[in-house]
Amino acid sequence: MPMTENGEFRPLIVAFCCNWCSYAGADLAGSSRLSYPADVKIIRVPCSGRVNPMFILRAFERGADGVIICGCHPGDCHYTSGNYFARRRMTLLFSMLDYIGVENGRTRVEWVSAAEGAKFSATMNEFVEKIKSLGENVRLGDLRCKD
């Protein structure tokens, strides 16, 4: 169980950020020193449309407590339409995950532009709080190769 010394639950959160908007938004959050918990680890993808559902399943299988996908705002996708595909794909995936016990609150799609450092930070803070309130992800645990 990922706890710190004082017994506080520290979730493991994977964030997929598109290179053009959200990753840049995360950079801006950084250069603006807008903090969010270290529990969030970002993986850079060219576009939110690149995120394969398998990546999310894999993350949960490996012990992630929450997965968030960030892309450009609707209409602003660097590749025109990738974020729309992501949204459609993820809506389906999330409802399926919910069905098998990975609650809807553990998954999220958010639009963050390159200029929205503050939004990125706020979103991550909020998401971490949400995951903390949901506690450790125990579903998909049987798939995990853990001792």
Next chain:
Amino acid sequence: MQRIGVFVCHCGTNIAATVDVKKVVELVRFEPGVVHAEDYPYMCSEVGQQKIAEAIKEKQLTGVVVCSCSPRMHEATFRNCAEKAGLNPYMVEVANIREHCSWIHKDMEEATKKAVILARAAIAKVNLNTPLQAGESPVVKRALVIGGGIAGIQTAIDIAEAGYKVDIVEKTPSIGGRMSQLDKTFPTLDCSSCILTPKMVEVSTHPNITIHTYSEVDKVSGFVGNFTVDIKKKARSVDLDKCTGCGVCQQKCPMKKVPNEFNRELNTRSAIYTPFAQAVPNVPVIDREHCLMFKTGKCGVCSKVCQAGAVDYEQQDEIITEKYGAIVVATGFDIIKLDKYDEYAYSQSPDVITSLELERIMNAAGPTNGHLERMSDHKPPKNMVFIQCVGSRCADHRGKSYCSKICCMYTAKHAMLIRDKYPDVNVTVFYIDVRTPGKNFDEFYRRAVEQYHVNYIKGQVGKVAPQPDGSLLVQGVDLIDNKQIVMNADMVVLAAAIEPNPDIRKIATMLTASIDTNNFLTEAHAKLRPVESPTAGIFLSGVTQGPKDIPETVSQAGAAAVKVIGLLAKDKLKTNPCTAKCDVMMCNGCSTCANVCPYGAITYEDQEVRGPGVREVRRVAQVNVALCQGCGACTGACPSGAMDLQGFSNRQLISEVDAICR
């Protein structure tokens, strides 16, 4: 197995103050494939890069991980460095331990732990990297400038002077933009059209420049070096080549009640019109919405009086398609609508006006022929009140969050010009702050106070109340005196916030250029690449990027031109090798990938597929790498897992997930 070198940057104290870099070095040594790890205060420095190059050579590295700032900052630097040392540049990955770690976390232990995890993810990825070769694409040596205001004009001239062809697309019937509406300009009080018209003439006569007025960009495809653009040329109803610009049609047109946009609707114009006397081209258009011929089929006066036979009611909108190597966005601004600010009675009194309306009133070619007068009764005002920051610096639902930047200066200009020409007029300015950063700007504002005795009051106005006698009662506060002030005015001038041209969203979407929540286009880097969009080949000129005055706009327009010239001067561009790739063994030719590809880069062909136990001819996907931009939409859509993206492959991304979730 790769031989990976890990290089951890201190970035001075930017990283090292929160991340224990020595510990990171120590811990990553044990990661699979890592044969070398070191830290250095500034990895991006010459010495730092040398260390990477030396390690590549001495340790025969096949992969490099740099733990430093964002890859958006220095990925290219480190990849170049590796390439020079003989390593394929795509064998380098950056772990972002500054923007995503040291700058946002305070606890050293926690930040160090996270930095190690981010490094591990990058190492895991590099373990699966393969050398990639960038292709080449040709550059079309022609630029498109969208918007024909001072920004677009200056950019076009500068590009054309370097010897490249430029097209300007302008939505309205004439180039000139906002600057053509201004009377005088700060801080030297030059007459705006006197300095603008020569430039307008220069663009219109330059052999390298083509102007499409009354035209809009309709469709954009392609990519840097090779954009294809559809331009819609709206039917002007007047033949550009035949018209002599004599102006008789405008005089004789019986429909004279059309609100005059150029004069901010303070007066009216004819249905066939040129927006202003110095218009370029000096050829009128027929406003079909208001023209009697188009509305009722009965009139035809303009055609009858036209000696040149230039009027053509049958003209149709036309779409032309051109190819460009670079596109500059210079779509400018408008002022916000003031209907949500009726405490200032803008919609209730014709004597409450915007600063842009005042420009037209003070302009000799404006609705009052340059006489300062009230629009209600055409009497000269005695007392004028200027209100600053109307809709700027707002955190509420009504206005804009930013400072519009130009208002303090143009208000000082207006106040000064009025006091100079009409010394009897009392001028009061309600301000929150007077912001005058700029060469000779504060001196200019001080002149308004010291020489012209303009009454600057620190405070805002709460309400403007029109009185039965036609005057305006202004209720404001003087914060220095801590008193509420109620004063009579004959005219109130509102410094309305500026906002990007409302068309910009549509244009940004066509260009896939990033745009911020205020509808300003985003720069590739706020400080170091301020005239480039993150989308390669798209450049920003003028207020489309953020609020600017004329001197700044002209500088930025020139800077954008230089970037365009730098691009057009190249014969070939390196293409992104991170393109999609189909594993024909797994592909069943279902077409799902082609349906999601925004670039039409995927085609199908019958191909012989050979593998263990398989030898057949079947339909499989083919990626045209010249068209593929590497978004990866196909990879997510592919039901059989045949599509993968080089540089961001399924296995690479999953290995990152695994490294993080360990």
Next chain:
Amino acid sequence: MKYSYYPGCTLKNKAQDLDLYARRAAVALGFELVEIPEWQCCGGVYPLGTDEIASKLSSVRALNYAKEQGQDLITLCSACHHVLKRVNDDMKNVADISDRANNYMQLDAPYKGETTVVHFLEVLRDRIGFDELKKKVVNPLTGKKIGAYYGCLALRPGKVLEFDDPENPQIMEDFIRALGAEPVIYPYRNECCGAYTALEDKNIPAKRTKMIFDSADGFGADMLITACPLCMYNLNKSEADSKVPVYYFTELLAEALGVKEGVEQ
């Protein structure tokens, strides 16, 4: 169409005219005001404190009653309209207030701001339509120059009440036009009358109402209309030379519809 009707304290007492004429006009216009049984006073002013829950509950009860009836909640008094819309907004959008209020209330189903609160004038504008109203007018108030006095509570905060543009409202002017009269627009129609300071500092309303009357009179108003009993009181107490008669808007409505002397439903 039936509405859950929240009359409020004053309409049952000092402002019975406002209530009576509204009921008669509603019958003439084909909608019904069904008084909420055992409604409790809204408190007159919206409790601004984010931690004030108890004082918001009377509104919540009325709102929830309307929800259970499946009806919109209609009000006449500017203050009730103000308080009910703001509490409703809290119940819908402010989780802390909503949760705590629901904890107190122990309703069958939690109330989450489902009810739509409408002012009588909004019903005329948005549901009946001023053009329709105009058709039903039998005694047009032709030649009368009427100033609408909005006061503050009907309009502000505009973002929550969404009654009309808080700085340049039109609803009462359109209403006046529908009755066949001529609206007089004057700048102080949305300025406060002095409100509850009337109880202890008569000076404030005296100054405020003088300013309002001077302004309305200056623009040629023969009379003012209001939807607020407290405004009515303060305006009536005014000793301004420019004072003109003040009516509840419902009285003129009933007159125009020819039901002023009519029978109550």
Next chain:
Amino acid sequence: MSLTMAEKQAEQIRQISGSDPYKCMKCGKCSASCPSFNEMDIKPHQFVSYVVNDNIEALAESKSLWKCLGCFACVERCPRDVQPGRVVDAARQLVERQRGGDHLHAEDIPALLDDDVPQQLLVSAFRRYRR
């Protein structure tokens, strides 16, 4: 870190009001709009800066608490969404709750009445002038 009384109370005012006085850019539009400005010793814009600077004692003593009309002109027009009216009201509540500073006493009411006083006036005044 222990807070001083004034700091605690300033924080309470921020909480009760739900307003963030740090958003203020000192434009003065609240005071420019306030119909009671001339009745007030501490002006609306000053309320906001007093809370920022933990200057609560002065606010508690201020007669402005009882002069605010609750008309929301300042709230409507504030370009920074600071809602000065709510700050004034929160300061009033602090006085009434913690210091028993009721401004209106039931026994005083009869003397203030006339035949026309609407119920609305009484309930409004009671709510604003008492805890």
